[in-house]
Amino acid sequence: MPTIFTPRADWWLRGIGGALIAGLVLALGALYYYASPKFTRVGYAPAQPVPFSHSIHAGRLGLDCRYCHVHVEDSPHATVPPTQTCNNCHTLVRNTDPILSQVREGWDPDPRKADAKAPIPWKRVHRVPDFAYFNHAAHVKAGVDCTSCHGPIAQMDVVRHAEPLTMGWCLDCHRHPVSTEQKVNPPQSCQGCHR
C-alpha cells in the first residue's frame, strides 16, 4: 500500500504547528502591547486650533496653572479657560500676530456680547470614561501635583498625553499614595470611582 504521507510530512506538521503556536503567542503579545492605552493613548498630541504653548506660558513666563485653569482646586473639572483669559494679555501682547487671529475674532470686548461668539474649538487630550468619576479638586487638595497625571506640561509646546490613565495606573497611586503634606486615604473600593 502506498503511504499517505511522505517523510517530509512530519516536518511540515511540526513546522506548521510550531508556527501556529508562535503566531498565537506573537498575536497575543501584540494585542497586549498595541491594544493597551499605554500605546493607544500615550503620545496623543493633536494640533490645536491655536498653537498655544504651555512651555512658553507655564515654563518660560512662569504663569501659575491656576491662572487659566481657575477651578482646579474647587471643582471636579479643571476648566479650560474662556477666550477672555487669553485676551487679558493678548489685547496688549502680540495683538497683531496672525497666529492669534482666532483669539481676537472669538472675543468681543463688550461682556454683554461675550456669548455671541463661538468659543475656540480646543481639542480634548485627556479623557476619563463616563463610568469613572474623577475629581480634580480632590486630587489637587490631597497634594497631587498636576505633572503626576499630565506629565511635564510646563515643557510641552504641544500638549501630549503623557500617562496611560488606565484603571491600573490609577490604582497604583491609590494603593501606594505618596503625600508629604497630609495623610491621605484614597478609596480602593469599586464605588470609590464607579459611582
Next chain:
Amino acid sequence: MSTTTGFAATASVDPRKLPRLLAGVSLGALVLTLVGWAISPRQFAFSYLTAWVFAVSLAVGGLFWAMLHHVTGAVWSVVIRRIPEQLAFVIVPLSLLALPLLLNLRHTHGWIEHPDAVWEKKKAYLNQPFFIGRTIFFLAAWVWMAWRLRRWSLRHDETGDPSSLRRMRWHSPTGLLILGVTTTFAAFDWLMSLDWHWYSTIFGVVYWAGAIVGSLAVITLFALALRATGLTAITVEHLHDLGKLLFGFTIFWAYVSFSQYFLIWYANLSEETPWYIQRMTGSWRALTLFLAVGHFVLPFLWLLPREAKRTPWRLGVAAGWLVFMHFVDLYWQVMPVLHNEGFSLSWLDLTASVGLTAAVFAWVAHSLQSNRPLPVRDPNLAASMKHHNE
C-alpha cells in the same frame, strides 16, 4: 472446599480463640462502663451514645454492602460477600443494647429538659415517645432485612436452591431504599437533634458516607484475616478492589463532609455556623484538623499507589486506621455537645467504645467461623475467585 472453610492455624494467636478473647474484652469493658453509669450518668450517656452509634453504623454499612452486591450483580465480590452479611447481622445484639441509650435520652438530647421556643416549632417530631418509637422502628427494619438476607444466604449454602439467590436479588433494591431513608432519619434523631437548633440537609448523607467507609474498613480487615488464616480464595485482586473502594469512599466522605462545611462557612448564617464554630475553637479545633487530615489526607495519600492496595499489610494499616477515624468522626460530632468548653477524654469513652466494638468484632469473627466464610454454591464463586484486575 472443606480444607479452606475453616481457619488454618497459621497466625500466632489461635484464630479459633479470637472470638472468645474479643468477647471477654468486650464484656470486661462493658461491665466497667456500667460502673461508669452509676458514677457519672451524663458522661456515660454521651460516651455510650458515641460508641453505640459507631457500632450501629458498622452494621448498617454491612447491610449496605451486602445489598449493594446483589443490586449491582457484582461478581468479584462473591468471595467476600459473607463478611458484610455477617456484619449486618450484628444489628440484632446492638438493637438490644439500645436500651441504655433510650433510658438516658434526657442527658443527651437537651430538648427534653430544656425546651425552648425553637423546640416548640418542632415538637411534633422531636418528642420522646415518637423518638423512641422511631428508633425501635429503624432497628426493627434493619434487623428484619439483615436477618432475611443472612438466612437466605446460609440456606443457599445447604440447598443450592436458586430461589434464595433470586430473593436476595429481588429484595436488595427496595432494601437499599428503605435503608437510605431510615438511616437518614436515624442520623437526624440520634446525632443532629443533639443540637436541636442546628440542621443540615446533607446530614443523613454524611452519616451514610461515614458508615460506608467504616464498615468497608471492617470488611477489609476481616477479608485480610480470612486470607491470613488460609482462605486462599481471597486473592490480591480482591484486596486491590477493596482498596480501590476504600480509597473512593474516603474521597466520597471527604466530599460530602466538605460540602456541608463549605456551604455553611460560605453562607455564614447565624443559625448554622455555631455548630462549626464550636468545633473550630479551643481544643476542639485540633480534633477538627486531626479529622480532616486523618480521615482524608493521610488515607488518600496512603492508598493512592497501586501497590498499597495490593500489599496486605499496607491495606490493613489503612483499613484499621479508617475504622479508628470513623469513630473519631462520630466522636467529633457528638462530644462537643457535652464538653462545649473543650476537648476532654473520659475513661468511659474508652470503655464504651472498646466494649461495643470488640463485641461487633467478636460476633462477626464467631459467625464467620461457625458458618462457611464463602457462599459455596454461588454460581459466580468460581468467576469471583478468578477475578483479575486489568
Next chain:
Amino acid sequence: MMNLQADALTSSIEMRTDAHGSEGHPAASGDYLSGQHTLADVTETISRMTETPAPRWWWYGFILSGLVTLGGIFAAVYLIVTGVGVWGLNQPVGWAFDITNLVFWIGIGHAGTLISAILFLFRQKWRTSINRFAEAMTLFAVICAGIFPTIHVGRIWMLWFFAPLPNDQAIWPQFYSPLVWDAFAIGTYFTVSLLFWYLGLVPDLATLRDRAKSRTRQVIFGILALGWRGSVRHWRHYESAYLLLAGLATPLVVSVHSVVSMDFATSVLPGWHATIFPPYFVAGAIFSGFAMVLTLMIPMRQLFKLQDYITDRHLDHMAKVLLATGLMVGYAYGVEFFSAWYSANETERFVFLNRAFGPYGWSYWIMVSCNVLVPQLFWVRRFRTNAWVLFVASILVNVGMWFERFVIIVTSLHRDFLPASWGMFVPTWVDVLQMVGAFGLFFLLLLIFVRLLPAISIAEMKLLLPHESMPGQPSAAASAAGTSTAGGSTAGASITSLSSRWPEKRTLVARFSSVASLSEALRRLADRGIAGVDAYAPYPAHELIAAMKLRRSPLPWFTLAGGLFGLTLGLLGMWYIHGVEYPIIVGGKQPGTWQGFVPVAFEMTVLFAAFATVGGLLWKCGLPKLYHPLFGVKNFERVTDDAFFVSVEEADETTARLLADAGAVELMPVEEVA
C-alpha cells in the same frame, strides 16, 4: 481474562462464567453484542455510517435542526444588540430561563463522562457501545450550556474578565465567587472531556484513514489520527492514559455539578441554601443525562440498525440507572421538604409551601411526577426493555429535570424576603426562542457528528467479541493452525522465496490473522531474547502486552506531576491575586482565606493532570508521526481493521522461520519508501 473456564474448583459449584470478563453478569457475553460478528464486520458496520451517502431522514433532521439553530442565533444576536431586557427577567427574578437552561444542559452533559469514565472504572462492559456517542453528547451539551451565561452577561466582549489575565485595569476575577468557579469548572470539564473523547477516537480515526478512498479523507483522517499504527507499545501507554483520564474525569464530573449547585447553595436564599445541594445536583445531572442518552440512542439504533450493538440489556441497565438516580432525586426532594419544616425558620417553611402550592405550584408537580413517579415504572422488567416505554419515559424525565431547575430558580426568587418586592416571571418570545434554539444546535451538532465520525467505538467493540471468532478470516486461521503444527505449508514457502533476497539483516514484518498466533510468536521471540520487536493490533489485546513482557506504563507519574503543578499554580496564583495583588473583602471573608480557593484549586489540578497525561502519551509514543515505513507494507492498512502484525528489526533468517512456524500468514521486509 482469556480463559475463564475455571479448573473445576468443586464439582458441586455450578458454574456459569462470563466467557469474556470476570465482572458483570453471570450470563453470556453476547448480551452486549448479539449476533455473530467478526473483526472486519465490526469495522464495516460502524465505519459505514460515515462513508455512505446520508440517508433521507438525516437530511430532514439536518435542515429542521439547522433552521431551529438559526432561530436561536437570531435570538442571541437580537439580545446582544438590544440588551438583556428583551428577556423576561425582572427585579425579583433575575435568573430564570437562562440559568435554568444552563443547569439543564450541564446536567445533560454529565452522562457522557459518567458513562465513559465511571462505568469504565467499574469495568462495566456495557458502556462500550454507548460511550462514544454519550461523550459527543457531553461536548455538545456543554456548548449549548455555554450559550446562556455568555449572552446573559450582556457585553459578551467582556467575557475574558473571567480569566485571570494581567490587564491595564489591574482587576482580577474574584475567586470567592461561585460564578468564577463555574467558569473554571465548566472550562476544565469541557477541555478534559474533549481530550478524553479525542483520545478514544484516535484508533478509530486511523481506521477511517485506512479505509478512505479519496485523497481528502485520507489526509484529513491521516492528520487527525496522528499516525496511529496500532503498535502494542502504544496501546500499553494508550490504555494507561485512558484509565488515568477516566480517573481524573470521575471526580471532575462530580465537581462540575457541585460547583453549579454552589451558584445557589452558597447564597442565603431559602430554597437555594441547602447543604445537600452538591450531591443532589450530581444525582439529578446523572439522571437527566442518562435520560437524554436514551432519548437519542433509541431512535439511533433503529435508524442505523444497531440492535446488535445496543441491545435490550443496554436498555435494561440504563433504565435501572434512571430508577436509581430518580430515587436519589426523590430522596433529596423529601429531605429538603422535611428540613424546611424542621428548620423552624418561617421563611424556609414558606418557600417550600409556596413551591408546592403557590402560583408556580404546577411546575413543582410536573417535576415530582416526571422525576419521581415516572421512573417507578422501571421496577418492572418488562418496561425496562421496552424501547417505546423507555423513550417516552426518558423524554418525560428530561421535562421533569428542566422543571426542577425552573422550580429551584424561579420559585425561590419570585417571593423575596420583602413582600413589597414580590413578582412573577413570564418568559418572552426571545426566552423561548433561545431555549428552542439551543435544542436545535444540540441536534444539529449530533447529526453532523454521526455522519463524520464513528458513533460507536470500533476498537473497543472489538474487545467485546468472543475470542472464538477473533480470527479475521476463517481460512487464514486454518492455515495458521496448519503451519504451526506441520511447519512447511504456505508460510514456509514464502520464506524460501524471501531468503533469496535476504542478504543482510533487515526489518521484517509478518502478518498474523489471530491474536492467539501473534501472541504465540511474541512469546517465542521474547523467550529467545530477540530485541527490536513490536506488534500491531486493531484493539488493545492484553495478551499481546503480556506476551511482549512490557513493563507498566510510566504515565501515572506524568499525571501526578501535572496535577501537582496545576495545584501549585492554582494556589499560588489565587494567593498572589487575593492575598497580595488585589486583596478584597467579599461577603465578610478575610482576604486570602483558603476555603474559597478549594474549587478552583481542584479544577486546576485536574486540568493540568489531564494535559500532562495526554502530553506524556504523545511523547512516549512519539506521536504524531504521519509517516512511518510500516505504512508502506502490503496489507498494513488492515491493522486498524482485522489484521495483526509483528515487526522485528535486524531480523535474520532464523527469526523469519520462527515467525513462520508461529503461524505468520505473510512475511515481508519493510520497503523503503522514498
